[in-house]
Amino acid sequence: MSEKFDELKDRTSKSVMNTYGRYPLALARGKGCLLYDLDGREYLDLLAGIAVTNLGHCHPEVTQAMCAQASELVHVSNLFYQEPQVALAEALIATWRPGRAFFCNSGAEANEGAIKLARRYMRKVKNQDRYEIITLTGSFHGRTLATLTATGQDKVKEGFDPLPQGFATVEAGNLEAMRAAVTDKTAAVLLEAVQGEGGVKPFPADYLKGVQALCREKGVLFMVDEIQTGMCRTGKWWAHQNYGLEPDVITIAKGLANGLPMGAVLATEEVAGGFEPGSHATTFGGGPVVAAAACRVLEIMNRDRMPERAARMGDFAKALFEDVSADNPGKIAQVRGLGLMIGIDLASDIPGGGQKVWEELVKRGFILNLTQGTVLRLLPPLTIEQEDLRRFAQALGDVLSEQ
Template sequence: MISSVLPTYNRAPLSFVKGQGSWLIEADGRRFLDLGAGIAVNTLGHANPELAQVLKDQADTLWHVSNLYQIPAQQKLADKLVETTFADTCFFTNSGTETAELAIKMARKYFSANGQPERTEIITFEGCFHGRSTGAIAASGSAKMVDGFGPLMPGFVTVPFFDLDIVKAAVTDKTAAIWIEPIQGEGGIRPVPDQDLKALRELCDTNGILLIFDEVQCGVARTGKLFAHEWAGITPDIMMIAKGIGGGFPLGALLATEAAASGMVAGTHGSTYGGNPLGCAVGLKVMEIVTDPNFLAEVNRKAALFSQKLEGLIAAHPDVFESQRGQGLMIGLKCKIAPIDVVNAAYAQDLLTVPAADNVLRLLPPLNISDDDIAEAVKRLDAAASSL
């Protein structure tokens, strides 16, 4: 008999009932150190008191009115995002997948509205992950993700990660945009080198096409800058964010320049829940905290500390780990064994990690993880590796 919850997840046999900071408490009382943060979602840890307070205050005031009306909290968050990024405008959603759908629509509408309706193709990259809607899985080019769900949305050209010459050859008079994660998350914590991001920006400018960044996983201070593309010193035309922006509350946003958004006029897109007062109140508090230069400096300091300790771990277990990669507190441990084996061994040490493609173990802790918790995490990873 089928479960009352659609059985689409391979869940671990763990049920958490409480969280505090970098820790989760299981129903049986065990305390787990969380290096997954809800897959890069709990930016400021579990039950963060500042976020909890603004959510409670907003919940006592107003929950939902819909986008038929002005929403002051939404306007404040939009103003903050525009003030601190490349963007001129924002559209709020509840998830990264929703932002992916709007990114596709916005890129195609831009050219349609400017007299080039034939420009509909979007170049994407092997290993990408932009969500699980039919549009997003079509964009991935992954046979595993699309199996059984056809016919899918046409208009995507998937190229290897990362070969600039092949990208250049893929651009045609039908190309609308290039869509890429500055650091692939599900694909295995694979950063795009700064020089390649700069080359993509130049390629888009030369050919008059749009550059779309998916920063759903790598954005919102996770890499030590507010957004990962800032390390390369360039900006996109359109950017997807979600996960960390809500600190655990469902919230996403699509950010864009005025030019890229020029086709999206009244009636071209909408959302019932997107940008609701609850989500925007929390998102604004997250942004106030993570845009503080001292907070970003701490992320980078903690990342350096974590990296140093992980080098010792890799050296101590050469049969388990090969290398580390990533940026800031978006860390990938390249494994010599199946990463799920390390995940399971870590469970036995009351430690939570996240597997990814390319034989990589993801470490995505809360950005305010303490030095002591970093040391404890590496100690538990060492015990897990020793058991394999």
């Protein structure tokens, strides 16, 4: 590593709280699918800031929208009407089903808002004392106290008790366990259609449809966390649309403003009635600059048919990785995913473990993530080209053949 990197790492360790296991890389610049470190070395970005810069880094049209809005009006609070926010709500609803949006600043805040909305809808609209939220093992819903309680992984909860009440976690993929867990206190089920942090795990369509049907039967809200899967990544605007599902609520963040912090809750008209003035708020939510950027993102995604592109490129990538798997018997347990949300699950006995493979790929100039110890997680910009994917598949094959 260079002196510049060592110096930055040292300053970080002295001034920033030690909450992240950071990659041995300091990035200075990005353009499209490429990133450059402090010394100008180029990397192919297959992570997009964890499914955020879906249109690539510094997309000129999004940058233009941000800059234009930044010289017009930056912040007024939600005490006032402003056009960019309304335009964004209308554009988002057009990708989903009739309903309403609430804007916030992150994924955790979107899920927090959805949890509050579910409880309040049950109390105020349905007049029922239902408050419990059911989530799945292996899920990830955020790091606030409520959303880490909702998250079905113990590692995020350690040392934070007492945790908020009113949450239950059931075994993912087990419909009978879900049926047994639903009570007259259940307000909502919240799940990811493809678990991201949990290891890029899509659920069978039957299971997801079964959960939705159970929710309808029991008068429980069906809420889908689209924070990682959304914004065209899985080949549809929203992952649940791949299964013909109609959730009552979805949560969005990450790619919404292509890198500016923004989250949203979309709910049907009826469920949105759970909120009224004063029941939920956030100072920065849906501010003009982020909303203008997100409006431009939606425009571009519609214009450039981004869902179809993600589906096509995802199929192309998976076929390449299946070939790598066939050429390296016993090294890859499974290639899975939906659209451009892809997990390459390495064999558990691969020499040096997943960490070694991941390190080798980073050394060769590829940025991606390792989750659950063995899963190489690819969440590239949706603008990625076939040639980029070929280049990565070649490097993966080289690294695996050397292990």
